[in-house]
Amino acid sequence: MSQIFMFLVTLSFVSFLSSPSLAAGVQATGNTTSPSNVCRYAPDPSYCRSVLPNQPGDVYSYGRFSLRRSISRARRFISMIDYQLNRKGKVDAKSTVRALEDCKFLASLTIDFLLSSSQTVDATKTLSVSRADDVHTFLSAAITNEQTCLEGLKSTASENGLSGDLYNDTKLYGVSLALFSYSCWVPKRKTSRPVWKPEASFKKFSGFRNGRLPLKMTERTRAVYNTVTRSGRKLLQTGADSVQVSDIVTVNQNGTGNFTTINEAVAAAPNKTDGSNGYFLIYVTAGLYEEYVEVPKYKRYVMMIGDGINQTVITGNRSVGDGWTTFKSATFILTGPNFIGVNITIRNTAGPTKGQAVALRSGGDFSVFYSCSFEAYQDTLYTHSLRQFYRECDVYGTVDFIFGNAAVVLQKCNLYPRQPRQGQANEVTAQGRTDPNQNTGTVLHGCTIRPADDLASSNYTVKTYLGRPWKEYSRTVVMQTYIDGFLDPTGWNAWSGNFALSTLYYAEYNNTGPGSSTTNRVTWPGYHVINATDASNFTVTNFLVGEGWIGQTGVPFVGGMIA
Template sequence: MVGKIAISVVSVLLVVGIIVGVVVMVNSNGDSDSKQPHRMPSMKMVTSICELTNYKQACAGSLESVAKNDTASANDYILAVVVATLNEVKKSSEATSKVVVDKAIDELNHVAIQDCKDFFDYAVDKLEDSISLVSGSNMQNLEERAHELLSWMTAVYAFHTTCLDQIQNPDYKSAIQNGTLNSTQLSHNAVNIVAELPQILKLFNYHPTLEQNITAEAVASAATSHHHRRRLMSDGYPTWFGPAERKLLARPRAIVPNAVVAKDGSGRFKSISAAIAACPDNNKGRFIIYVKAGIYQEQVIIKKKKTNIFIYGDGIGRTIVTGRRNFGIMKIGTMHTATFANEAAGFIARGITFSNEAGPQGHQAVAFRSVGDKAAMFDCSFEGHQDTLYYQFLRQFYRNCRIYGTIDFIFGKGDAVIQDSEIVVRRPLPKQFNTVTADGREIPRGSNGLVIHNCRIIPDKFLYPIRFQVPTYLGRPWTREALTVVMQSELGDFIRPEGWKLWDGSQNHRSCEMYEFGNRGPGARTDRRNKEFARFKVIGPNQAAKYTPGLFLAAGQWLPQTGVPFRLGF
């Protein structure tokens, strides 16, 4: 990850120089003195916006053109930020294409470089989506969709860092790092700017109405007054589902799928991958795949153009997708070990077991990986050991699921909420420990992080007899700015009193954010939590409300006015 740097006095002077140069350039165009007052807001606007960023010189440069326009709107400034980032990402993609690794000699790094190219393609897609969003919005719409824009910008930055994380050869890594420096800085800036979008809009004298300004306090208050419904959303589905999706999930037997998969040949397809291939690219409607009971030994990858797939099976333990790909034995990169990978927006799954059977000796061995935005998984089981569930990027919701593993088995850089689920800790190899989570948030103002809400964390039957002999923690910080929230959950007696484990060889515990709220059970006592975690807190209801789906995933803004009741808070 490209580290944060302190801005030196020299850098600040350079920024001021750029801004002054912009103003002088405008003056030299022959404008009369009577227009001087109208130019000052532009200069102040650039200063105010760039003050939010870590890379101020890059920020000022990205806003240079719009600063010349005295009538520029808030949308113009945000658009300039996104366009500048897009232009640099395209250059980064070109630079990455020039790094060639012989697959026959070094397959691991060859694949990693190819992944970088794919990540920059994803980044271009999200930036182009962002341009469309900003261009087609007035200030009210822009404010209402600020969280969505922030999630996309956060992912764009994470694409950069994940690219570098996967490259092991220092020469290749250095070449990619140098070629992507500008886009890394601009995408980092974009996250910080979009995160403060409501404040930026106020600079243009736009103030949201009371109805639009949903606060954590309001959510917490509403949740408290409706405590009798606090464990369940009214119908158990994520708040962005419309009536059609709810009907599909409520009565899957009553629908006619677009594709049926069956091992015995009773369906149109015998493999899940073949059924997915039948989905039209950039599908606007819902493509429904029914996978009959059976064990499907295949690696399934839903590519990004296969949008809006709903896949359902005959239930946990009946419809099983399984594989054995792993890093420990096979030396396959972590993301490519996934038995099932979703890279498309709008993915929904229900009633399926996703498994990686590599065992603890396989080390990193992913059962399920998700990149696509607005992914929702219900009544599913994710079974593995190390690195079972990879919430890699963007918004994800898990409900009424089971998740099994040992080390860092729920990890990623996305925006994930796991609600009303069972988290089952397994027995690791001798002398190993267990860590339930490993979040990878990288920018404090970013949208990402992991929330475990109203779940049960328990040992499986093989760990149970020796559960006090194997150190088991709620998690550890993968990155310096990791964010993990465990709230209103039942914690078994095998959770270590210190709760959170240091990431060996790092200082991540000094700056990460690990929060707990309203947990229960013998493992929920917090008086002996690890004091080395400088920012660990037992938070109250107002702060905890920020991590409910209504605010953390902005779910309430995605729900159309269908009349279907739902719960934003606890």
């Protein structure tokens, strides 16, 4: 088994960036083969053989069968959660109820992901790169959801007998993912030329009053924003890019806007829009907003713009120490796809002694944050799942302060480890990939890693690392990043003993600064100093297939390596 796993890690360290790997006859034509043949590439081949029909078929029929069975199991699991939640007088511990509620929420998302994937592969044997990436992402997220549910239940007094079902369901979803990853549904990736987007950007945004632009704007605002009307639609222009806006509302605590709270504005956004009329723009004026904001899955194409970092501030203080699950501790929860956040600070003020306390939890596919700040201590930025991009953002934290299992790139961001609780070390990342076929990972590209003021004044008695392996196939790449001299020379921290040191994928490329030397780095089998060719696999263009969905936001980005 370990040889198979190591083969998969080597073969798919960027998931399906390389060509498919089934036997040539199966791969090329979909010829009849056996379950034993197609299951060679599943993480657990014996389990894979046990769930597939014991009769000849092709990889497509096996893959579709596995997806249908996965959907059935997901529906069964959500019924089991409902049963547990409806048991009167037996489920009374608040922490247990919250964990079960998280599981129900995650299970509903998993059903959505599996149904979408099944509909896509039922329709054709040939997928475009973007459609293949959609399915690969959704199947990866389904596994992540199961693991998140299990983590939450393990943190409670009772797992309610659900852990065995979660374990088996995760293995089944892994079969679906493996069969998809090594089939002809996944096209060979065509490497495109790196694209440099203009540096024109969303900066200070002032001028909206009662949902409309005034006749007079400051020259600074006019230089960044130009709103015109075309065919009855507003068009927001930034530099050479344009972003269409369907409607604009203003949040102002003094009552002069459309709403006084952010959640009221989110509720006013249209449901299940396809974005054809543009983004629903919420302008949040300067102020301290003490509310827990949630953008649910049916609120799509929402753009939220504040007056700037430390001007528009959303704050909360939920924590695991106070009885919340990590998943529910977030001040800002994002599930809706195609969200854009600009010029906002999101905080969790629980402090370093309350354990996990999230500022932002993002499970919104195609989410983009630009010029935002995320401030907390342990587990600040929860990049939970799906595809995400962060540009010129600040992230402050201590233990595992960028964590999760999304496919995520942070580009030109400032990362500030701060003073943790006594006895703790700082880890910038804790990536959570549990299956070698997931297309997930955390990429720090062109960032700056410096100590926050409180850590700098402590004379660096606290050890700080680039990351540690939260899960078995943890994957983190740090490239073209400035690393200050406070970083521990070994660079990376172990989670527990030898756990994941052979199966993780940690890599560094062309970093600078006094902390960037790799001379004394860890010697784990999964750690690599990579070359430019390998590093290119982790760019926005190749890792996120991001030029289309990030390009439409108007946010600047570098598609390839930073010049």
